[in-house]
Amino acid sequence: MLTPAFFWGTTLVLLLAARWIGGKWKWGYLVGGLCFGLYNEFLFEFCWDYSPALKPFIWRDVPLVVVVGWGVIGILALSISDRLQSWIVRRFSRFDIHPVVLLLLLDVLLYLSIGVSQEIMLSEKGYWKYNFPIQGTRVCQLLGYVGVALQVSSLGRRIEQVRTSS
DSSP states (O other): OOOHHHHHHHHHHHHHHHHHHHSSOOHHHHHHHHHHHHHHHHHTGGGEEEOGGGOOEEETTEEHHHHHHHHHHHHHHHHHHHHHHHHHHHHTTTSOOOHHHHHHHHHHHHHHHHHHHHHHHHHHTTSEEESSGGGGSHHHHHHHHHHHHHHHHHHHHHHHHHHHOO
16 A cells, blocks of 8 residues: 555645646635535545545544545646636637636536546555445446536635635
């Protein structure tokens, strides 16, 4: 099993990548993901068990790195989405593209691709186990991450808008 230092190092690298991709710190995106992470991990703690390799735990067996990971996935996915959306709108300006709809679709696709891939990799490596077998099915994971993407996108973008509107 990998060490906590590996997970924290990866988290830092992804956070810095989000800053580089976004061109600036988009703290609202991070906070939106953190809010979801706290909600999800605390409320549904009984649904899965985490490996001690993910210590420190902040409550029962809820690892701090997992909660922070929700925020990092949020800032990374939404920053990439912003960059792609502006590129697509510029590149294909002759088409009738609705930027807000495109942004939402990109948010969902990127959050889904980042989230589901790490979910599959880490659960199969034994860093957590599901207490209900249906949680481990791909359909459940895909649908779950679509819902998460919609929530994190909505909340993160609103927080970022409030943060930068002053």
